[in-house]
Amino acid sequence: MVRRVRRSSGPLDLRSQAILRAVIEEYVTSAAPVGSHALVDRYRLGVSSATVRSVLAELEAAGLLMHPHTSAGRVPTEQGYRYYVESIVDSVPLPPVEQLMIRHQFGQVEYASEHWFRLAATTLASVTRAAGLATPAKPTSAHLRRLDLVSISDRLASLILVLREGALRQVLITLDHPTEQDELSAVANRLNDLLDGRTGLEAERILGGLDAEDPATALPRKVGERVVRALQEFDGAAIEELFSDGLLNVMAAPEFAQSEKLRRVFAALENRAYLAKLISGVALSGRICVFIGSENPAEEMADVSLVLAPYGQPGRAVGVVGVLGPTRMAYPQAIGTVRFVSGLMNELIDHLYA
Amino acid sequence: MVRRVRRSSGPLDLRSQAILRAVIEEYVTSAAPVGSHALVDRYRLGVSSATVRSVLAELEAAGLLMHPHTSAGRVPTEQGYRYYVESIVDSVPLPPVEQLMIRHQFGQVEYASEHWFRLAATTLASVTRAAGLATPAKPTSAHLRRLDLVSISDRLASLILVLREGALRQVLITLDHPTEQDELSAVANRLNDLLDGRTGLEAERILGGLDAEDPATALPRKVGERVVRALQEFDGAAIEELFSDGLLNVMAAPEFAQSEKLRRVFAALENRAYLAKLISGVALSGRICVFIGSENPAEEMADVSLVLAPYGQPGRAVGVVGVLGPTRMAYPQAIGTVRFVSGLMNELIDHLYA
DNA sequence: GTTAGCACTCTCATGGTGCGAGTGCCAACC
DNA sequence: GGTTGGCACTCGCACCATGAGAGTGCTAAC
Numbered sequence: 168m169v170r171r172v173r174r175s176s177g178p179l180d181l182r183s184q185a186i187l188r189a190v191i192e193e194y195v196t197s198a199a200p201v202g203s204h205a206l207v208d209r210y211r212l213g214v215s216s217a218t219v220r221s222v223l224a225e226l227e228a229a230g231l232l233m234h235p236h237t238s239a240g241r242v243p244t245e246q247g248y249r250y251y252v253e254s255i256v257d258s259v260p261l262p263p264v265e266q267l268m269i270r271h272q273f274g275q276v277e278y279a280s281e282h283w284f285r286l287a288a289t290t291l292a293s294v295t296r297a298a299g300l301a302t303p304a305k306p307t308s309a310h311l312r313r314l315d316l317v318s319i320s321d322r323l324a325s326l327i328l329v330l331r332e333g334a335l336r337q338v339l340i341t342l343d344h345p346t347e348q349d350e351l352s353a354v355a356n357r358l359n360d361l362l363d364g365r366t367g368l369e370a371e372r373i374l375g376g377l378d379a380e381d382p383a384t385a386l387p388r389k390v391g392e393r394v395v396r397a398l399q400e401f402d403g404a405a406i407e408e409l410f411s412d413g414l415l416n417v418m419a420a421p422e423f424a425q426s427e428k429l430r431r432v433f434a435a436l437e438n439r440a441y442l443a444k445l446i447s448g449v450a451l452s453g454r455i456c457v458f459i460g461s462e463n464p465a466e467e468m469a470d471v472s473l474v475l476a477p478y479g480q481p482g483r484a485v486g487v488v489g490v491l492g493p494t495r496m497a498y499p500q501a502i503g504t505v506r507f508v509s510g511l512m513n514e515l516i517d518h519l520y521a
Numbered sequence: 522m523v524r525r526v527r528r529s530s531g532p533l534d535l536r537s538q539a540i541l542r543a544v545i546e547e548y549v550t551s552a553a554p555v556g557s558h559a560l561v562d563r564y565r566l567g568v569s570s571a572t573v574r575s576v577l578a579e580l581e582a583a584g585l586l587m588h589p590h591t592s593a594g595r596v597p598t599e600q601g602y603r604y605y606v607e608s609i610v611d612s613v614p615l616p617p618v619e620q621l622m623i624r625h626q627f628g629q630v631e632y633a634s635e636h637w638f639r640l641a642a643t644t645l646a647s648v649t650r651a652a653g654l655a656t657p658a659k660p661t662s663a664h665l666r667r668l669d670l671v672s673i674s675d676r677l678a679s680l681i682l683v684l685r686e687g688a689l690r691q692v693l694i695t696l697d698h699p700t701e702q703d704e705l706s707a708v709a710n711r712l713n714d715l716l717d718g719r720t721g722l723e724a725e726r727i728l729g730g731l732d733a734e735d736p737a738t739a740l741p742r743k744v745g746e747r748v749v750r751a752l753q754e755f756d757g758a759a760i761e762e763l764f765s766d767g768l769l770n771v772m773a774a775p776e777f778a779q780s781e782k783l784r785r786v787f788a789a790l791e792n793r794a795y796l797a798k799l800i801s802g803v804a805l806s807g808r809i810c811v812f813i814g815s816e817n818p819a820e821e822m823a824d825v826s827l828v829l830a831p832y833g834q835p836g837r838a839v840g841v842v843g844v845l846g847p848t849r850m851a852y853p854q855a856i857g858t859v860r861f862v863s864g865l866m867n868e869l870i871d872h873l874y875a
Numbered sequence: 876g877t878t879a880g881c882a883c884t885c886t887c888a889t890g891g892t893g894c895g896a897g898t899g900c901c902a903a904c905c
Numbered sequence: 906g907g908t909t910g911g912c913a914c915t916c917g918c919a920c921c922a923t924g925a926g927a928g929t930g931c932t933a934a935c
Contacts, residue, residue: 200928202927203928203929204927204928214878215878217877217879218876218878221930224930234929235886236884236886237883237885237929238883238927238929239886239928240927240928277693278693278694278695279691279693280691280693281691312671313671315683319687319873323872325683327683329679329681333673337634338632415787418783430772430773433772437769518693519677554897556897557898568908569910570909571908571909572907574898574899575899575907575908578898578899588898589917590915590917591897591898591916592898592914592916594897
C-alpha cells in the first residue's frame, strides 16, 4: 500500500505516451476498460501484449491509469486525461468542412444577435455530440444607448432600453395621469439627450439635478428612476441566461444510465451562483479552460468535464461558450470546436463595437 | 381471453369510486402496486380486504385497473386515471396560502413582461413538484407598434421593433453609406408615421407605394423591407420559446430511473412541430386539457401526462402554461395549480390590452 | 529489453431456490 | 345476497452457487 501512488514521476518516454494515448482514445470510444490485447490488436504499437502490460503497470504506478479490479483492463484517471489534454491542447484545428458548415449557419443569423448564443450552443452540441453551452456576452457595466417610450394604454407605457453593449430591456410603467404618445416621445427625447452613453450611476447623478418640485419634470423623473434601476439591475445580475443544447447527448452516455449522477449535474447547471463563478473565472483567464472531473469547482460536476472558452472584449463585454460531456470525452475534437466557435463569436461581437 | 376488457361498463357505484380513488391516490404517492390490505389499512373503507378484492376485480374487468402479474397489487390504467380526472376536474382550488405566495412572486415582476413566462414555469414546477412549462403569448398576427433605429457604427445600425402585442425584436442592418444617428431617427419617424399599427402584409403594400427610383427613399425602403421581413417571420414562427423548469423533478421519479424513456420525452419537448400542434390544440379548446399517457398526440410522450391550460386573448395573442409529470401524477393539485396560474397570466395579459 | 506461457483473480451472466406479498375462490355468516 | 375469514396458489424478487471469460502479473527463455 505504501508506494501505490507515485504521482508526477518525471516525463514519459515516447512509447509510454503513445500507449497512454491509445488507452484514452480506445476508452473514449468503447467506454469499457481497455486490455493489453485490445491495444496491440487495434493500434500499431510494434510490441507484444506482454510489453504493453508492463508499460500499463508503469502508467498505473504514475497515477495516469487505474484498474477497476484485478482482472479488468485499464481506465484513464483524471490525471491521465489531464496529461493527454496538455499534450494536445495546441494542435487540433476543426476540419475545414465543418468550419465552413458552421460559418454558413452563423451567416444566416448574422443580423439577429439574439440568436447567436442559441446557435452557438446548438452547433457545439451537434458537432461534439456532447452538451453545448453558451452565455450571452454580459457587459462589464451597462451604458444606455437609447431609450424609447411606447404608449400601451391611457396609463400604461412600455419603456424600452437599448444598451451600448447591444442588449435590450423592456419594462412596463404605470402613469399617474393619462398621457398621449406625443408627450411620451417628448419625454423620451429629453431623457435621451440627458442620458446617452451613461451608466446607471452617472444617470442617477444627472437626474438628481432635476428640480424635484417642478411638476413639469415629474414624468421624466419617474421614467428616469426606472431607467436607473434597470441599468443597475443589469449590472448586478449574474449571468443573464445559459443557453444549452444537446443535454440529451450526455444522457445517452452509458456512464449516466442510472440517472442520479446526471441529476446532480443538471442541478448544478441551474445554480446561477456556481455558473457565475465559473464563467468569470474562464473570462478572466482569457483562454480555453478544460475542467476534468473533480477539477471542476463544484462537487456535483465531479463526473463530467467542461471545455470552456471566453469570447468578447475584455473589460467591455464577455461571454463564454463550451461543451459539457462525460470525463470520457473526445477532448481534441471538443477543444478544436470550442476554440473555433469562440473565435466566430469574437468576430460577431467585434462587429458591434467596430 | 375473450371477455378480458369490458370497457365503459356503465357508471360505478359509490363504493367502487371510493376504492378507485384510494388506489390511485395510494399509487401516486407510493409508486408501487397497491394491494387490498394496504387499502383497508390506510383508508377508512369500512369493509374487509376480501370485499375490496372483489371490487378491485370488478374495476379491473372494467379496464380501470390492471395487474402487473398475478401476485402483485393493482395499478391504475390510463382509463382509470381518465375516470378519476373527470370526476374531480371541476372542484380543486389551489390552497389560499399558495395562491398568495404565487401572487406575491408575480407582483415582483409585474412590470417586466419578459420574466412572466419563466416565472410561470418555475412556479408550476415548484408547487406541483413536476416539470413546469410555459410559452410566451404568441400574437395571432404581429402588428407594428413602433420602430427605432439606433446607430452602432458608421455603417451598422440596430433596428428595434415593438409589436402591439408587447413583443420586442432586434435586428442589425448594414448601411450602404455612413449615416448619422439624426438621419436614422428621421427615417424611423417617417416609417413610424407610415406603418403604425400595421401587419407585415399591410406594411408591404404601403411601402410598395414609395418611389423605387428616388434616392431619398433608399434608406427608408431598405429598412422597411427588413421590417416587413421581421413581421412576417414573426407570423410564420412556430412557438417562440418553451420555458421549462423542474425537469429534474420528473427525472427523480422512480419510473424514469432507467433514463431511456425520459430521453424520448426530452427529445419530444425539443420538437417544435409537435409543440406547435399541441399548443394550438389547447389554445383552440379554450380550457384545461389533460393528456394522460398515450392520449398524448406524440408517441414519445406515452409515458407521461400533461396538464395544459391556455391563457391570453383568443384571436389576439395566446400562450399555454402547464405541467408535465409521470402518468402517476397528483392530478387534482396539478389541475388546480395550472388553472390558477393561467388565470394569473390572463390578468397580466389583460393589462397589456386594457 | 522483449516475448510466450501460465497460473491466478475477479466480474458477470446463468440458473436454481425460498420467501413473501397478494390474489382468487369457497364456505360460513349476518 | 352481500360480506367475511380462511386457504391454496402464483409469481416476482432477492439470494446464492457455479462456470466461463477476460485480463492481469510473474517467470523463464530469447
